Amino acid sequence: MSLSAYISGLGVLGPGLSNWSDTAVILCGRQGYQPAPTVLPMPTILPAAERRRTGRVVKLTLAVALEATLQAGENPSELASVFSSSGADGQNCHELCQALSLPGREISPTRFANSVHNAASGYWSIATGATPQSNVLCAFDASFCAGLLEALTQVAVDGRPVLLVAYDSEYPQPLHAKRPIPDVFGVAMVLTPQRRENSLARLGAALTDATHDRLTDPQLETLRAAIPAARSLPLLRLLAMHVGGTAVLEYLDVSRVEVRVEPCQ
């Protein structure tokens, strides 16, 4: 059984990766990869009151989702979405656990509201006025493929475009020692049922027992292995190179996801 969709917009932001076009240049080997802390833009799209309340993951997800929707020429307010993340906002989670471990147990109501796994999805819909459904998933290290499968089934079954946003963030210590995600990383894709003028490629996905792909550049491979959302990199590499082929992505312990890429141009 294979699921298919056209990919009509991409956004990427991560350590040493500032947007999709810069990432594409690096992934197809035309420029070396220089790891550097992720630089997050100010989310000017949010109303000032909301902007003050947001943390790193909201800045991250707004940036990649806007990049992808702009590239796809989609109106964000009409797009259904899928957000997938292993741990959502690590810093916020730490602050709450820290406050709850102190005698007064006084926690900030804003921090609590932001602690929900779907906070990024909520801020996205508030920022863009998006009222269609938004589903929010977690599958630990398998979160990217879980989100991809959910998004592809939405395209296939509901027959309409879907925005997929997969992202992760770092925990500060002491949680960092237990879940050592080094930095924030996000990838967004607009997936459409029909081919568009700006479609990059047709994707076909299926579960497989095959071994997953690795990246040849050791530093990119380190990134892929360190951040769940970065497990998308072998797929992004094929898209960057504008070549047909198959990327096998890490998913659950018992299965991988094989994505066939057929470029449109």
Add this chain to the structure above:
Amino acid sequence: MRPLLLKKFTATSCIGVGVAATLESLLEQRSGLSICAFETVDIDTHVGEVAGVDGERLPANLRKFDCRNNRLAELALRQDGFFESVERAAQRWGRARVGVFLGTSTAGILQTELAYRARDSVSGALPPSFEYASTHNSFSVADYIRQRCRLEGPAAAVSCACASSAKVFGSARRMIEAGLIDAAVVGGVDSLCLTTLYGFHSLQLSSPAPCRPFDVARDGISIGEAAAFALLERVPENVAGDSVLLLGIGESSDAYHMSAPHPEGLGARRAMQAALAAAELEPGDIDYINLHGTGTPSNDRSESQAVTSLFGPTTPCSSTKGATGHTLGAAGALEAVISSLSLQHGLMPGGVHTTRIDPTLTAHYIRDNRRGPVTRVLSNSFGFGGANCSLIFGRAG
């Protein structure tokens, strides 16, 4: 949409372990809420705590999953022959053809809260015994059920706050419809923890009294815990008349506020409309609405407006949260099971603890149980972040 069969379902909450006890409590209009004595929590509130969770033991090979949330999941999984039904589905369809989609809002974060109190006094490190992936991470409960039932199909936790375990029906339905799987274990598990107890308290959204949805004096929620599961499959040709079918799902986003509903319930209305459209039904086809009905002044007002605008003032509706408490990420699945019991036993459960219905709320809220044929039920679940999901269940015959 093509309907799906709830081949088996079960629920465990403060009103009962398993469906027989749950039904009995509903018939007797019994509430499971009691004064909060959970852990070291020092808040004047009521909770719906499930008795006996601490005594649960996970199988030896899955010990790393040990936490309150997974103990509650294990307790619920063993009720009503649910585990055995999943095993039969795995044998029939193949282990890779059965998916797992479970809703949770906080999973086993209680473990992390406890671990932060036990940090090393010098290094600040968490205790070596603390397991992040299999307790704290939102996926832990889906991964536990997946490994416990030895399933190998697609799996994910859905975490959309209090709409989580209603939305799982959507994920599973799309996977089945797309042909990736033939059956799915769906449900929700959320357990008491300090984050939600102190969190809702900080937002002044929890009541000191047992919650009173739709009451004129309602003043907040009572937090509960629950685990509820359903095994979803395509509807076979021959199906018993009292079987429960999932007929429609509708989802929407408020795009309004992180922790407050749209004042006129526009998002809620869109979700209910979408569910009716998916089921190809009219508002008049719904016999009873199991409300989200949390018991906060703004939530109930917003939902009442949404319901009335779509169904008018006569469709009977109630919230079962006065009995069970608000079980957060498990509420959608728990209330899906209650809706199923409503269909099978001809019961519209009256809302417990509500003594004087707010006269400004126009929805037809019922306080007393009603008996009689119930053919179709709509169940609402709404969450922080403006996540809305409505489900429609119906009898097969």
